[in-house]
Amino acid sequence: MSRCSTHTKPDEAMKTVFLLSFFLGWSQCLLAQKDKLWRSDVRQELANYDQVITFHDKKKRFATVKIIDKAGVLRNEANFKDEMKHGYEQFFYPDGGLYWKSDYRDNVQNGIFMVYYPDGSLKRKEKYRNGFRKEGYCYDSLGNTTAYYPFKTQPEFKDGLYSLQRYFRDKWPSSLRGNLAGWTFLEMNLIIGTDSLARVGSLKAEDFEHRKALASAVKTMPKWTPGTFDGQVSETNYRVSLVLTPEGLYLTELMNSRRGIAPPNSPNGSNRHYSPR
Template sequence: MPVIGQLLTGYCAKNRQIDLFMNAVYKLLLGLLFCLPVQAQPDLAKNSQTVRRTFAEYDEEILYFGKRNQYFTVRTLLKNGSLFRQDSYQLLPQTLPNGFRLDSLSRIFRYGPTKIMYLTGKPYITCEYKDDILHGPFMVFYEDGSIKRKEYYRNGRITQSSCFTVDGVKEACTPFYQSAQFLGKPNDLSAYMKQKLGPLVDGERIRRVTATLAINEIGQVTGIGVLLNTNVSENTKMPEAVSYVQQVIRNMPEWTPEKLNWKPAFNDGKATASTCVLTVFRVYGSLQYSMFYRL
C-alpha cells in the first residue's frame, strides 16, 4: 500500500502499528488466498462454532455455520472493538467425490459477502464471491458514504461498471486493480534472462529458477527472493547460485534510458507495492521463460 496511508493519513500517522496492519490488509483487498496466521495467540474463548484469536494490532472472530460447519465468516476487529473487515468462506471436504484429495489451502474458497471498512466505521468496499471468484455487486465508497464505484460481476467478469467523482458526477472507470508492468519489451527481458541463466539451468543440477521481485510504489525493485529446483547432491553449491541469480537481476540494464524498468501496481487509483515472479526452466531440454504479477 501505502494505499491506506494515502486514504487515511491523519489517523495512521498517530498509530504506526495499525498503519502497517492496514497496509498489509489493503494489499489483499480482493484476497487471492486465505490462511489463518500462525503467530496468533488464541484466548481460549470458544463457543462451539466461534473461535476468537488475539493479535498484537487486531483481533479475529471466526464463526462456523452450516450442517457440517462447511461455511465460516472471519471478522477482523481493531483493538477499539470496531469492525475493520468481514470475509466469508466455504470449506470443502478433504476428499472430493472423484477421490481427489485437497491440501489445507485448496479446501478454502471465498463464498459470500466481503466487507472492508474505513477507520471511521463506514464501508469502503462491499462485494460478493462465489466459488472463489467475484460474483454479484462490487461497490466502493468514498469515506463520506457516497458511491465511488458500482460494478456487477458474473463468474469473475465485469458485466456493468459505473464510477463517480466525490461530487457524484459520473466518470470513466479504470480497473480497480492494475498489476505492475515491465516497461521494456518482454522479448528483450526474456532473451536477457535466458542468456544469463540458461547455463545455470542445465536441467540436471538445476531444473528451474524462480525469482520473486518486490516492486515498490515508484517501480523500484527493493528485494529479490530466489528459489531453485535442484538435484539434491548439488545443494552445497546453492548459496552461490542464489547470489548469482540476484546479481543478474540487479544488473539488468535500463531498457528505457534514465527510467525505471517497472511501472508500479495501482489499487483504487493509488500506487501500491507488489511482486513480479520470473521463472526460467527447461522442458525436454528446451529453455523456457515465464513472468506473472501478484499482490
C-alpha cells in the same frame, strides 16, 4: 343416509396449526444449537492486527475471516469455502466506515462490486460474472458520473511477459544451465514499489545457487510500470513463477499457454488466505 364431512372444525384446525408451528420451531432451535456447537473461533494476534477465523462446520470447509486493527476496528471481513473466497467480502476505512464490498464464487468475483467515499457516498459500481467485468461506473463525491478507470491494476514489465522471460534468460548464470535431468521450479514474490523498482519479497528455490541467481537478477532489473489501487499508484506484490528445463528457462504462464497443459509436478497455484487446520 348421512354424509361424512371432510372439513376440520375451527378449533381443531387452530390446534393443528399450533402443533405444527411448535414442532417446526423446536426442530429449528435444535438445528441452531447443533450448528452453534460446530462453530469455533481461532484468534491470532499479529504485530499490526488481529485475525479471527470463525469456522461454521465440523469439517472446517466454511469460514469467515475478520481482520481487526489494534484499535479494535474491523478492517476486513471475508467468507471462504475450502480456503477460497466464497460469498461477500468487505473492507472498511480506519474509522469503521465501509470502503468497498464485493461478492465471490470459488475465489472469483461474481456479482456486484461497490466502492464508497469516506462520507458514505457511492464512488464505484461494477457487475462481474465469473471473474469478468460486465459493467462499470465511477462517480464523483456529488454523484455525477465520471470517466471509468480500473479499481486495481497489476505492475507491468517493459514490453510485457516475453520481455520479462528474456530478461531472466539473459541474466541466468551459465553455470546453472545445461545437464538438467528434469524440471526445476523457481518462485518469488516481487514487491514493485511506487518508485517503479522491484524488490525481493520472498524466494522459493531448491538450493542457494538458484536463490542467489534470482536475487541477483532482481537487483539489476529495469523499472516497472507500478500497479495502482483505487486510482492511486500503489506498492504491489507480483508473483513470478519460473521453470528451468533442459530446453531453457521459461515463465510458467507462457509455457502453459504455449503448450496448452500445465508442467508436470507444478506447484499448486491456489491462493490460501488462512490456515484452517
